[in-house]
Amino acid sequence: MTDVELLSGVYGAPPPHLADTPRGARQLSPLHPGASDLGAAPPGSYASIVMLAPPGTLERRYAMAQALTALAHGAEFTAIAPKDKGGARMKTELEDFSCTVAETSKSHHRLCVVQRPETLTGVDEALSAGAPRFVEETGLWSQPGVFSWDRIDPGSILLVSRLPQFKGHGADLGCGLGFLAHGVLRSPAVERLELIDIDRRAIEAAKRNVMDPRAHLHWADATGGDPHLSKLDFVVMNPPFHSGASEDKALGQAFIRNAARMLRPGGVCWLVANRHLPYEAVLAAAFKSVRLDHDAGGFKIYEAKA
Ligand SMILES: C[S@@+](CC[C@H](N)C(=O)[O-])C[C@H]1O[C@@H](n2cnc3c(N)ncnc32)[C@H](O)[C@@H]1O
Numbered sequence: 001m002t003d004v005e006l007l008s009g010v011y012g013a014p015p016p017h018l019a020d021t022p023r024g025a026r027q028l029s030p031l032h033p034g035a036s037d038l039g040a041a042p043p044g045s046y047a048s049i050v051m052l053a054p055p056g057t058l059e060r061r062y063a064m065a066q067a068l069t070a071l072a073h074g075a076e077f078t079a080i081a082p083k084d085k086g087g088a089r090m091k092t093e094l095e096d097f098s099c100t101v102a103e104t105s106k107s108h109h110r111l112c113v114v115q116r117p118e119t120l121t122g123v124d125e126a127l128s129a130g131a132p133r134f135v136e137e138t139g140l141w142s143q144p145g146v147f148s149w150d151r152i153d154p155g156s157i158l159l160v161s162r163l164p165q166f167k168g169h170g171a172d173l174g175c176g177l178g179f180l181a182h183g184v185l186r187s188p189a190v191e192r193l194e195l196i197d198i199d200r201r202a203i204e205a206a207k208r209n210v211m212d213p214r215a216h217l218h219w220a221d222a223t224g225g226d227p228h229l230s231k232l233d234f235v236v237m238n239p240p241f242h243s244g245a246s247e248d249k250a251l252g253q254a255f256i257r258n259a260a261r262m263l264r265p266g267g268v269c270w271l272v273a274n275r276h277l278p279y280e281a282v283l284a285a286a287f288k289s290v291r292l293d294h295d296a297g298g299f300k301i302y303e304a305k306a
Contacts, residue, residue: 006047006072011038011063014052014080018109021050028067030145030200033219037200038063041070050078055085059145061093062130065123068097071116079112096122132205140177141205147176147240155299156180156238159272162294162301166190168233171262173222173255174198178206178215180236185212194229196222223254231264237271253282256304260286263306275300 008022012029027035028049049067053060060081067077079094081087087110091103098121099114132143135150142149148156156176160183167189172181175195184193195210196218197203203219210217220226237259239252256279259269269287273279275298283290287304294301 006075007041007045009036009038009041009046009049009067009070010051011049011067012052012054014050014078015107015109018080018106018111019050019078022048025050031198033198033200033221035200038066038070041066043069044072046070046075047072048076048078051080053079053081053086053090054145055081056145057086057089058130060086060090061126062144064090064093065097065120065126065130068099068116068120069123069127073116073118075116077114077116079114080109083108083110097126098122132201138177138179140179141208142177143201143205146199146202146205149177152179153238154297155272155274158294158297158299159183159236159238159270159301163236163270166234166236168192170194170232170234170236171196171229171259173235173237173259174240175206175217176202176238178210180238181206181210181212181215184236185210185214190214192216194218194232196220198222223251223258225258225261229262231267232262233264233267235259235262235267235269235271237269239271239273241274241277249278252277252279256282257286260304260306265306267306269304269306270301271304272299272301274298 008025009028010021010025028038029035079090090112091101094101094112094114098117102113104111130144135142138152156179163183165187169192171194173196175197181195192214194216195206198221200219203217239255241252283304290304293303
């Protein structure tokens with residue numbers, strides 16, 4: 001491969017005032033539907049990568065090890081993270097991979113710039129520690145970085161215990177590893193279930209976890225209008241309330257509005273939410289009727305009718 005053919009990559013959305021992303025850089029984050037899979041890049045195929053490094057240690061070391069492997073010798077790697085969300089540890093983590101690191105500090109972030117050394121150390125260990133795996137405790141395939149990757153979320157356990165026997169065609173918005181889908185598909189009257197998540201790693205794990213011909217998986221943004229998903233009989237969800245590492249109530253509210261748009265008149269949406277989240281007004285505005293089904297252990301479960 002010649003220099004001319006080498007690629008530029010960007011992972012996530014590094015703040016533009018902290019680092020320039022080359023025009024035409026390929027998106028590499030699993031949280032961007034349609035992005036290239038950094039793990040599938042031939043070694044040495046990238047001329048530069050700029051990364052907003054993920055907050056979880058296993059996930060961050062995995063992504064940085066993948067990036068360094070994908071870069072050509074001498075190519076530049078820039079990793080950025082908020083200081084209190086992994087940024088303070090990045091320099092040492094990169095030095096552990098045998099990189100010489102130039103670190104700067106700006107706007108509560110740390111910025112580490114390295115030239116990919118000829119020989120890397122410790123990347124195999126980081127790649128294996130962050131890889132997809134079967135988690136015995138949950139009985140599910142998973143991967144560090146996916147929501148609640150090594151324990152079942154207590155809100156989801158509660159929701160599954162309250163769900164009715166659904167019928168017809170439905171959707172699981174923000175399906176994660178597919179735990180809610182298992183509960184839904186216990187009903188033989190369910191004809192088809194769309195599982196939608198923005199995280200490629202979750203969708204890949206859910207493919208292994210939900211081996212049911214009625215399940216159809218989509219790596220997509222559940223807040224975007226999908227004309228194919230309309231007139232549904234039911235929707236289930238444990239809506240996200242984080243974007244990256246920060247709380248984002250608007251995201252859960254957008255899930256609620258989109259669920260209402262996807263349902264046929266009389267279709268139902270069942271959802272669980274941490275009780276502090278401000279969803280009542282949005283539910284009341286988007287649906288014909290809303291019933292609080294359960295309020296316990298810090299969670300609320302609603303049944304909303306379109
Ligand atoms: C609270 S978790 C629930 C996961 C799973 N349903 C469960 O019960 O364990 C929310 C899920 O929504 C996904 N998500 C976040 N933003 C999304 C978006 N815009 N579109 C689709 N999925 C999204 C996350 O990746 C995460 O898997």
